[in-house]
Amino acid sequence: MKAGEDEGRPLPEDLLGIARRSEEGRGRLTIYLGYAAGVGKTYTMLQDALQRRGEGVDIVIGYVETHGRPETEALAARLEVVPPAIIGYQGLDLREMDLDAIIRRHPEVALVDELAHTNAPGSRHVKRYEDIEELLRAGISVYTTVNIQHIESQNDAVAQITGIRVLETVPDTFPSGADEIRLVDVTPEELRLRLRAGKVYVRNMAEAAIHRFFSTGNLLALRQLTLRYVATATDQQMIGHMRARAIPGPWPAAERLLVGIRPGPAAGQLVRAGYRLAVRLDADWVVLTVDLESDRPLTLKERVWLTEALEAGRRLEGRIVRLRGEDVADEILRYARRNNVTMIMLGKPRGVDILFSPVYRILRRSRGIDIFLYEPKGDLVRIPIRRQVPHFLSWDYAASLVLIAAAWSASVLLRGVIQPEFLLVFQLLPVVVTALFFRRGAVLFAAVASILAFDLIFVKPYYSLTIDDWSYFTAFAGYVVIALVVSRLAYRLRRTLPRIRESEAEVEAVAGLSRDLARAGTRQDVFDTLARHMQGFEPGSFAVLVPGPAGPHVQAGDAAYPLPAKERSIAQWAYDNGEAAGRGTDNLPSGTGHYVPVRAHRLIFGVMAFAFDDPEGVLTPENKEVFQTMALLAALALERMG
Incomplete structure (x- = not known):
């Protein structure tokens, strides 16, 4: 039993989690969740907003999509609206939420509809949930709406139920950090009546929708999926409440899940299924892939599948491990035994892969480890047989x-x-x-x-x-x-x-940096040391930037680091918001450089700037984690100096 539990007091890590959630000056996030369009998420959000305004709360509409519904438009007309920004794209004028205008207005609460929306090209962020995150950091509370099919971990299940895959999703880590999730629910019968009355779609579209997506069976399944998701979220909040107050309970034993993926169309599905299982079992989890030394080079599509799956694992806060060897089964089992893995999730072999899959060898040799086989959902892109058969002759x-x-x-x-x-x-x-x-x-x-x-x-x-x-x-x-x-x-x-070479590189990047930072006597020494270690990666230009009257400027590293106005503004945003930005991120991704804030706790001391000659090959999930660790080590050294 841990000390904190023995004394009837909460553990430090649980208090730290509460402190992060209630960070001073940060807004509160309320999500209105529904199982389908038309259940009344936006209408309910507007009703709650009017009630809060009657209580004296300063509340505005940041962006609300009424879809031409008269009742919703009537409610929205009674609230102050921050005019949207107009962004030109390929001859079209696209309406997007004006993030800067809302921050300047700085209400207590902003209403922002359609959480999973993808912003127009040229916007500051790729996704609207990232805009909302910036509003929360600015101290503005947010009410927002989303349907269950837009939650990343639920996307595959919804596609299997409805036969339609939604492309716009939100990583589960965002709604899991919400202060409140409000379920907006109506019966499937009532929703179908709304459809026939033209309250969801125009009448000529309603009948087609009823017979396809909005069939009774689909709606019942989606509703059950949503109820389970809310129940899980509520259970996590309850556990957090019990831990924070040291309320005794039968806590589950620690589990560790390994999700083994290969470059294929089902890799992303497998990662999301692994996340759902890890959350359900309250388990640590890792996404592992093995690069075969003797295998054919990956095609462009296979590289995209693998990169997207690894990025999904990183977004869902899984640990990313990429090994290299001659046998997939050997590498997976070796890692599992050395890292106390209790469960392994693998894709169920399909097609010609049934004859050659390493899954069977893992099943035979994984004594003491539970094995989960995942069946891919929906219609997947078929891999040519020549890519499925092992490359025996070469x-x-x-x-x-x-x-x-x-x-x-x-x-x-x-x-x-x-x-x-x-x-x-x-x-x-x-x-x-x-x-x-x-x-x-x-x-x-x-x-x-x-x-x-x-x-x-x-x-x-x-x-x-x-x-x-x-x-x-x-x-x-x-x-x-x-x-x-x-x-x-x-x-x-x-x-x-x-x-050994990879370990030496990681040790030099992390342990070596930590050792050199301990010898630094001044802040400039810290910046110079950090810049020197940044140069240990692939060819390119590297610098440590710090803010100045004219914007970020080079404090250490390459004095000629390319900083045109666009790159300078991206670096400034990374500094102001404490998040990585630029190439390889979802924040201002059109930039040339990759910018990582040097941040410890709430203090930001500068920005690490990377302009690689081959950014696509270097900005892997593993390297991004190393960059974050380097930035944290430097920030802690600067923080100690005061």
């Missing part, structure tokens, strides 16, 4: 054949000069060379092929694969054992060396 087999031919030719030249038993040593050379540079399948192939070639030419009866002298058979058996041992040792060496 250039390393051809190279092995060349080596065997060279050894065989040398043996022919030396035939009659030395004994056949000694010629066998020449046949071992291509096996050793193959083991040092190629995969294990090629090594086994080289061993068998070289033995057969030697037996065919040098062992009586000649030009036959039969053996008269059993001493040769013993030598051949020993030869195979030696080949396999050499192959295993060489494989371990090849697998270990890249990991």
